[in-house]
Amino acid sequence: MKVKLPNGDIIDISENSSPLDVAQKISSGLAKQAVVASVDGELWDLSRPIPDNDEPSIVEIKKFDNDDGKKTFWHSTAHIMAYAVKNLFPDVKVTIGPAIDNGFYYDFDKSVPFTPDDLAKIEAEMKKIVDADMPFERTEISRNEASKMFESMGENYKLELLEAIPDDETVTIYTIGGFVDLCRGPHLPSSGYLKCFKLLSIAGAYWRGDERNPMLQRIYGISFPKKSQLDEYLKWLEEAEKRDHRKLGKQLDLFLMNNDVGPGLVLWTPKGTMILEIIEAFWRKQHLKNGYQLVRSPHIGRENLWQTSGHLDFYADNMFPKMVVDGQGYYIKPMNCPFHIEIYKRKRYSYRELPLRWAELGTVYRYERSGVLHGLLRVRGFTQDDAHIICRADQVEDEIVKVLNFSLFMLRSFGFEDFHIYISTRPKEKSVGEPQKWELAQESLKKAVERENIPFDIDEGGGAFYGPKIDIKLKDALEREWQLTTIQFDFNLPERFDMTYTAQDGSFQQPYMIHRALLGAMERFFATLLEHCGGNFPLWLAPVQVSVMTVSEKFVDYAQEIANELIDNDIRTELDDSDQRIGYKIRSAEGQKIPYMIIVGAKEEQNRNISVRKHIAGDLGSMPLGEFIDRLKSEIDSKS
RNA sequence: GCCUGGAUAGCUCAGGCGGUAGAGCACUUCCUUGGUAAGGAAGAGGUCGCGGGUUCAAAUCCCGCUCCAGGCUCCA
Numbered sequence: 001m002k003v004k005l006p007n008g009d010i011i012d013i014s015e016n017s018s019p020l021d022v023a024q025k026i027s028s029g030l031a032k033q034a035v036v037a038s039v040d041g042e043l044w045d046l047s048r049p050i051p052d053n054d055e056p057s058i059v060e061i062k063k064f065d066n067d068d069g070k071k072t073f074w075h076s077t078a079h080i081m082a083y084a085v086k087n088l089f090p091d092v093k094v095t096i097g098p099a100i101d102n103g104f105y106y107d108f109d110k111s112v113p114f115t116p117d118d119l120a121k122i123e124a125e126m127k128k129i130v131d132a133d134m135p136f137e138r139t140e141i142s143r144n145e146a147s148k149m150f151e152s153m154g155e156n157y158k159l160e161l162l163e164a165i166p167d168d169e170t171v172t173i174y175t176i177g178g179f180v181d182l183c184r185g186p187h188l189p190s191s192g193y194l195k196c197f198k199l200l201s202i203a204g205a206y207w208r209g210d211e212r213n214p215m216l217q218r219i220y221g222i223s224f225p226k227k228s229q230l231d232e233y234l235k236w237l238e239e240a241e242k243r244d245h246r247k248l249g250k251q252l253d254l255f256l257m258n259n260d261v262g263p264g265l266v267l268w269t270p271k272g273t274m275i276l277e278i279i280e281a282f283w284r285k286q287h288l289k290n291g292y293q294l295v296r297s298p299h300i301g302r303e304n305l306w307q308t309s310g311h312l313d314f315y316a317d318n319m320f321p322k323m324v325v326d327g328q329g330y331y332i333k334p335m336n337c338p339f340h341i342e343i344y345k346r347k348r349y350s351y352r353e354l355p356l357r358w359a360e361l362g363t364v365y366r367y368e369r370s371g372v373l374h375g376l377l378r379v380r381g382f383t384q385d386d387a388h389i390i391c392r393a394d395q396v397e398d399e400i401v402k403v404l405n406f407s408l409f410m411l412r413s414f415g416f417e418d419f420h421i422y423i424s425t426r427p428k429e430k431s432v433g434e435p436q437k438w439e440l441a442q443e444s445l446k447k448a449v450e451r452e453n454i455p456f457d458i459d460e461g462g463g464a465f466y467g468p469k470i471d472i473k474l475k476d477a478l479e480r481e482w483q484l485t486t487i488q489f490d491f492n493l494p495e496r497f498d499m500t501y502t503a504q505d506g507s508f509q510q511p512y513m514i515h516r517a518l519l520g521a522m523e524r525f526f527a528t529l530l531e532h533c534g535g536n537f538p539l540w541l542a543p544v545q546v547s548v549m550t551v552s553e554k555f556v557d558y559a560q561e562i563a564n565e566l567i568d569n570d571i572r573t574e575l576d577d578s579d580q581r582i583g584y585k586i587r588s589a590e591g592q593k594i595p596y597m598i599i600v601g602a603k604e605e606q607n608r609n610i611s612v613r614k615h616i617a618g619d620l621g622s623m624p625l626g627e628f629i630d631r632l633k634s635e636i637d638s639k640s
Numbered sequence: 641g642c643c644u645g646g647a648u649a650g651c652u653c654a655g656g657c658g659g660u661a662g663a664g665c666a667c668u669u670c671c672u673u674g675g676u677a678a679g680g681a682a683g684a685g686g687u688c689g690c691g692g693g694u695u696c697a698a699a700u701c702c703c704g705c706u707c708c709a710g711g712c713u714c715c716a
Contacts, residue, residue: 105711113643113644113645114644115644115645116645201710201711202644202645202710202711203643203644203710203711203712204642204643204644204710204711204712205643205711205712205713206642206643206712206713209712209713210712210713211641211642211712211713211714215642215643215644215712216643216712217643217644218643218711218712220710220711246709250651251651257707257708258707259689259690259706259707259708262707263706263707263708317714318714318715364716366715366716368714368715369641369642369713369714370641370707371641371642371643371711371712371713371714372641372713372714372715373708374709377716378714378715378716379716382716384716483715483716484716486716517716519716520716521716523716524716525716549676551673551674551675551676552673552674552675553673554673579672579673579674580674580678580679581672581673581674581675581678581679582674582675582676583674583675583676583677583678583679584677584678584679585676585677586676586677587676587677587678588677588678589677590677591677597676599675599676601674601675602675603675611675611676613676618676619676
């Protein structure tokens with residue numbers, strides 16, 4: 001029989017050949033690296049025979065570097081882990097064990113949770129299975145048989161999964177050694193493929209992710225065909241840990257949280273505040289340049305306001321409880337929008353006055369469940385770089401293009417380059433707003449994104465009930481995705497607050513309203529930036545830009561002179577005139593990741609110049625102060 | 641909120657099967673006046689997260705709470 005390769009080549013193979021045989025025909029190298037295949041677009045086990053159709057099947061061989069390859073590799077590792085766990089703990093019930101973006105997990109129902117020691121035991125057991133190189137066997141099975149089998153094994157979770165499989169789908173099981181699992185596949189041909197793996201962590205997880213269901217024990221792990229890949233991954237994990245914003249925040253003395261102040265509430269130190277101030281100054285300047293006006297609003301508002309906005313109906317769970325003042329109910333704001341709308345409603349607007357773009361660095365407070373708080377990424381009090389665009393239907397598309405460009409400009413200014421856009425459309429269930437408004441909004445979002453030529457996905461039905469949105473995710477220096485920007489239509493609030501403008505024909509029309517946060521929340525943005533640069537802030541953001549250090553106390557006067565000159569030139573400068581050796585001062589400045597160090601001693605004082613050392617890079621030699629200042633200024637301007 | 645594991649000096653951590661604690665760094669003082677990632681000495685620093693119980697005695701054992709970490713669920 002014949003099969004066709006993706007490049008069009010036709011290959012002759014014998015009956016009942018598998019993709020592995022095909023790979024072997026192409027080259028032994030490919031056969032060695034192959035982990036899975038697709039046959040006519042369907043993922044296919046390497047060892048599963050290819051059907052002999054009239055038309056030659058299209059067979060694609062996939063290696064580990066392919067996404068499907070990775071997923072298969074990891075999924076098979078999950079099975080082998082489950083097998084090992086069943087060997088060691090026969091009472092455990094198995095549930096699901098999928099591949100995820102980085103590795104895999106498997107959830108077990110086990111009365112006594114796993115301990116870290118168990119992980120080592122499980123790894124050792126897995127090693128045995130791998131060394132025995134046992135084949136994965138795929139079997140198609142009738143629903144009845146499968147049901148009987150899992151019932152006899154007492155695997156009630158598998159029974160539940162089985163029931164959820166649609167009637168027209170073939171039920172398959174995969175067997176490896178003594179372990180049988182209900183599984184769609186595909187899998188590696190055998191356990192020997194798993195050259196190196198590591199179990200990483202244990203965590204609780206609800207069955208099917210529903211908190212009303214029992215808590216299962218989840219084990220996370222990762223695996224690779226080569227040891228070097230595992231080492232590289234572990235190094236990456238280590239690097240990520242080093243860059244953890246909570247760790248760097250402490251190390252560089254930027255912010256803190258404290259028990260007495262309360263969970264999820266951030267205290268900003270002078271250095272952290274300096275950075276925030278620079279970001280915010282840049283933010284204000286750019287907003288004014290981009291046609292925004294700034295507004296401000298209070299931190300609390302009357303109950304009635306939140307009733308009108310609907311927050312008390314649909315957002316109350318996330319709001320801090322009511323306080324009563326003079327017999328009136330008040331709430332701390334979880335959002336800024338109702339205030340901006342009240343500003344809008346102070347007068348009548350003509351269609352000529354639109355669009356309005358009102359921005360505020362508005363600090364909001366949301367009640368987040370205790371278990372979800374996480375450093376600066378998830379807090380209870382945070383400052384949104386919020387703005388509301390109020391415009392006419394004919395302005396919507398332009399406004400979206402503008403805000404999208406503005407957003408990308410802002411993010412790029414901070415050194416982010418790699419973006420992915422997600423558009424979310426009208427939910428199927430309930431939503432508010434006229435269909436034609438949704439249509440117009442969704443079309444505008446798509447057109448705007450297409451114009452920018454940035455990869456995007458559409459999440460059909462993924463929008464909020466009150467309007468479609470664009471989210472921008474960015475990748476940081478470690479290729480991790482973060483979501484900051486969101487641009488969101490709102491068909492709910494204009495209606496609830498009865499916002500209108502007077503149209504050309506004298507009629508009252510409801511404007512379109514767009515919420516947008518470009519950097520998202522300042523706290524989250526700060527954390528992202530901090531992890532992205534690993535604490536090595538670009539010069540324009542560094543809280544201390546230069547540390548002037550003396551070789552001995554004899555040169556303090558000259559050093560002070562230099563420091564004063566820098567400060568006069570708006571360079572954030574610190575003078576280290578401590579009674580320490582220069583090596584010590586350098587070490588401490590390097591540890592604080594101060595971008596430039598100036599060293600002054602006898603040579604410098606005599607020549608009226610300075611010696612410059614750059615963070616990480618090292619000694620740059622000596623130069624006149626003026627030249628150094630010019631260098632700093634151009635580096636600051638370039639934001640590099 | 642749920643599961644698991646934690647909380648000891650400003651920081652990083654050791655110790656402790658019940659008899660009120662220790663290191664390194666940081667801090668203070670003194671010596672040293674030193675040229676590109678740790679000079680030396682001395683000193684000061686802790687109700688061992690908070691509250692209760694058991695006990696002659698609790699930082700240690702028990703219970704409750706707070707906070708933190710990794711997940712789950714939820715989200716900027």
